[in-house]
Amino acid sequence: DAKTTQPPSMDCAEGRAANLPCNHSTISGNEYVYWYRQIHSQGPQYIIHGLKNNETNEMASLIITEDRKSSTLILPHATLRDTAVYYCIVSPGFNNAGNMLTFGGGTRLMVKP
């Protein structure tokens, strides 16, 4: 699986957009970009995934560059409850490869009042 690089920590003001970057320069053509987050001592929570196109759901938006070497997770209106460690993971989308996720260090997002 391709490796990812994320800043170790970021701060964001409550109510503002949080933009979390991720570099994945060695991503392969069949690898998806997944984002998960983990609130202290809880199990990771799936947020969103994408292959080439930008994606949006009720939680966040995912912007993937045209060359797919980097992406940005956007939380449009961050709240204190969004304080968590955010993990960017790239993994094959074909199910016969299995479901192994390789977690890096993630970005610790602190949302401040």
Added chain:
Amino acid sequence: KAGVTQTPRYLIKTRGQQVTLSCSPISGHRSVSWYQQTPGQGLQFLFEYFSETQRNKGNFPGRFSGRQFSNSRSEMNVSTLELGDSALYLCASSPGGGRGPREQYFGPGTRLTVT
């Protein structure tokens, strides 16, 4: 649908003992993966089961084993416990079939403390 459940939530064991952890996936999900989380090593993949067969295995010693039952429920076992096995053990389920991306849904974890 009910989420992924893990039992027990907390466990204290002594070095040398063995332990069995249980995971019930989301109804209809056929893939169950296990992860270990420690402060030093972060989240590490242990193994994945799909339709009662181990499909992937991480870089852990043979003391760590697992199985999956016909109802997709899974157990993992750690024998001859060491202090370093103290960790949060997480189970994740996924639909597991077909092609395309398969997001995983994690349970709350079992916190194992080895003394």
